[in-house]
Amino acid sequence: MTTILKIDGQAISVDELLQSLKLTGQFEGMIEQLAKDRITVLAARKQGLRVSEEEVQGRADQFRRVRGLHRASDTNKYLDALGVGLEEFEAFLTDSLYQEKVMQRVCGDEAVRAFFSLNSPRFDSIEVSHIVLDSEGKAREMISVLRDDPDSFDEMAREHSIADTRQKGGLIGKVLRGSLRGDVEAKVFNAPAGELLGPFASTDRTTFEIFRVNARHPARLDDETATEVRRLLREEWLRARAQEHVIEAC
Numbered sequence: 001m002t003t004i005l006k007i008d009g010q011a012i013s014v015d016e017l018l019q020s021l022k023l024t025g026q027f028e029g030m031i032e033q034l035a036k037d038r039i040t041v042l043a044a045r046k047q048g049l050r051v052s053e054e055e056v057q058g059r060a061d062q063f064r065r066v067r068g069l070h071r072a073s074d075t076n077k078y079l080d081a082l083g084v085g086l087e088e089f090e091a092f093l094t095d096s097l098y099q100e101k102v103m104q105r106v107c108g109d110e111a112v113r114a115f116f117s118l119n120s121p122r123f124d125s126i127e128v129s130h131i132v133l134d135s136e137g138k139a140r141e142m143i144s145v146l147r148d149d150p151d152s153f154d155e156m157a158r159e160h161s162i163a164d165t166r167q168k169g170g171l172i173g174k175v176l177r178g179s180l181r182g183d184v185e186a187k188v189f190n191a192p193a194g195e196l197l198g199p200f201a202s203t204d205r206t207t208f209e210i211f212r213v214n215a216r217h218p219a220r221l222d223d224e225t226a227t228e229v230r231r232l233l234r235e236e237w238l239r240a241r242a243q244e245h246v247i248e249a250c
């Protein structure tokens with residue numbers, strides 16, 4: 001049983017660490033990330049990508065600077081404390097470079113522009129506010145009041161909504177497609193600015209929601225959208241690559 005930590009002389013083992021990670025729900029996420037990293041490295045090698053000694057040395061220098069390891073002896077002590085050998089350290093750096101090189105291909109600027117061009121409607125966004133009530137009768141009465149006096153929306157939200165957003169006058173803010181329930185999204189994203197929609201019942205009909213569309217923002221490839229496109233490209237690519245391998249939990 002390998003000890004990784006002692007507190008007042010009491011040992012904490014690797015088995016205890018794994019048990020804690022599993023019980024706190026962190027283990028699955030770590031295993032999933034490990035699988036993604038390994039699949040990416042295998043793909044890089046399959047594609048014939050290369051990592052040079054100079055690139056590994058540059059990454060090692062960066063690693064040391066970030067951690068304040070200014071001398072070779074400092075780095076050796078740091079790795080010894082982790083129980084990591086030099087070969088393992090170099091393999092870790094090499095794999096990280098392989099991963100970056102693959103993702104530069106998968107999520108590069110050209111790929112981002114092409115994906116956005118084909119899928120721009122999914123990046124449309126709207127700014128919305130809502131009021132959530134605990135009965136259909138209250139919700140129907142509320143939307144009737146709001147249609148007569150739309151300027152009272154913020155005040156009505158603060159006074160009557162049971163949602164956490166009531167302190168902000170019901171403001172949810174900017175949302176992308178996929179952020180709302182399907183039947184709600186279909187109506188809200190097609191509504192003009194200023195439109196009131198609802199009430200929409202929750203699945204168990206314990207709450208009823210009224211929306212107001214404050215503004216519409218057609219998709220544009222800004223930094224925020226580009227970041228989301230890269231995330232989607234990466235996840236889509238990883239799902240496809242995962243199908244090429246036999247992945248077994250042990």
